[in-house]
Structure formats: structure tokens, C-alpha cells
Amino acid sequence: MILVIEDERDVRRLIQRSLEALGHEVIDAENGKTGLEALVRQKPDVVILDLGLPDRDGMAVLAAIREWSEVPVIVLSARDGESDKVAALEAGADDYLTKPFSAAELSVRIKVALRHAARAVSTGEPVITVEGLSVDLAARRVTLEGQEIHLTPIEYKLLTALMRHRGKVLTHGQIMKEVWGRHSNDGNQGLRIHMQHVREKLGDDPLSPRFIFTEPGIGYRFRMG
Numbered sequence: 543m544i545l546v547i548e549d550e551r552d553v554r555r556l557i558q559r560s561l562e563a564l565g566h567e568v569i570d571a572e573n574g575k576t577g578l579e580a581l582v583r584q585k586p587d588v589v590i591l592d593l594g595l596p597d598r599d600g601m602a603v604l605a606a607i608r609e610w611s612e613v614p615v616i617v618l619s620a621r622d623g624e625s626d627k628v629a630a631l632e633a634g635a636d637d638y639l640t641k642p643f644s645a646a647e648l649s650v651r652i653k654v655a656l657r658h659a660a661r662a663v664s665t666g667e668p669v670i671t672v673e674g675l676s677v678d679l680a681a682r683r684v685t686l687e688g689q690e691i692h693l694t695p696i697e698y699k700l701l702t703a704l705m706r707h708r709g710k711v712l713t714h715g716q717i718m719k720e721v722w723g724r725h726s727n728d729g730n731q732g733l734r735i736h737m738q739h740v741r742e743k744l745g746d747d748p749l750s751p752r753f754i755f756t757e758p759g760i761g762y763r764f765r766m767g
């Protein structure tokens with residue numbers, strides 16, 4: 543079941559129609575207060591949350607959800623500002639969509655969110671394989687089409703961070719925290735250079751990526767699989 547918290551009726555309708563066509567049950571709420579009530583009562587599998595709500599800021603609703611729930615949250619943003627999306631992701635949103643979005647985009651994001659929810663309750667994966675690229679987490683061994691790829695410890699951490707969250711966009715800050723354990727003082731430059739090395743070793747072209755997609759101004763996303 544998917545909960546849609548959105549005040550614009552047309553957008554609610556569009557989401558409802560597209561998701562029901564995919565076989566999902568959809569419930570909706572037109573403001574933050576009724577949205578939070580529906581979340582408690584109905585326990586949806588995924589929440590789609592508009593950041594611009596009439597009664598309270600969507601970021602405040604997100605914070606309220608994250609105080610007690612791990613439900614995947616996809617935020618909808620009408621704003622162009624990359625900083626809103628980064629703030630939402632770092633406050634615990636799983637993904638974002640910028641309005642206007644297509645039914646196809648929405649359905650991809652829902653699939654990723656549902657897959658993440660399922661994976662969160664399953665046990666850790668010893669080996670992650672995506673499109674011929676395989677990482678054995680116990681042996682710390684990376685192979686591409688059966689050929690071993692030699693990565694530095696930083697590059698290995700970078701790749702595994704992205705692959706463990708594959709399908710999901712990670713902000714620069716989230717990646718740096720996961721790889722270096724802190725936010726870097728020298729901006730994203732170091733991250734960009736290491737990412738470039740990983741891409742070169744994987745033969746991944748940033749302009750036509752097979753594995754690692756750049757989200758301009760926000761971060762990176764590894765292909766879902």
C-alpha cells in the first residue's frame with residue numbers, strides 16, 4: 543500500500559491512476575496532519591510526500607515520520623533548488639522526484655523503494671552482482687565479467703557504498719560520511735577524483751553510464767540492477 547501526501551488534487555489523481563495501473567493500493571492525504579494520521583493507522587509500504595503542503599512544511603512532516611518510522615519516503619519537489627533535495631535526502635528521504643514527472647519515472651522510483659524496504663529486513667548480502675560486476679564483500683574482491691578489478695581501499699569503499707544502496711541517489715555528503723566517516727572540508731573535489739578512478743577502472747563512461755549515474759548538484763546513483 544502506498545500513501546500519497548499531496549495537496550494538489552491533479553497530482554494526487556495522476557499518482558493514484560499510475561500506481562493503481564501497476565497493481566498498487568493507494569491511499570491519499572491532502573495535508574501533513576492527515577498524512578501522519580494515515581501513516582500511523584494504515585502502515586503503508588511507501589510514502590510519497592510533497593514538500594509544499596498547506597498546513598506544515600514537508601520537511602517537518604519528513605522529520606516527524608523519521609522519528610519513529612523507517613518507511614521509504616519519496617519526496618516531491620516543485621522547486622528547482624538542488625539544496626532542497628539534498629536537505630530532504632540527508633533528513634532521511636529515500637528519493638525525490640521533481641514536478642512535473644512522468645508515470646514511468648514514478649513507477650521506477652516506487653520499485654526501487656519497495657526493493658529497499660524488502661532488503662532492509664533481509665540479512666546482509668555476502669556478494670552483490672549487478673550486470674556482470676560482482677563484489678564479494680567477505681573476500682573484498684571485485685570482478686567485472688569474471689576479470690578481477692584492483693581498487694584502492696577508498697575506491698572499494700566508494701563502490702560498495704553505491705552498490706549497497708543501488709537504485710537510490712546518495713548525496714555527496716552521505717557518500718563522504720560513509721567512505722571517510724565525516725564531511726570533507728575541501729568540498730566534493732576529492733570525491734569527484736576518486737569517482738573518476740572507479741569509473742575508469744570499470745570502463746564506465748559518465749556520459750553514457752552502465753553503472754554509476756551522476757545526479758547533477760546532488761550526488762550519485764548506482765544502477766538498480
Ligand code: CA
Pocket residue numbers: 548549550592593594595
Ligand atoms: Ca503542494
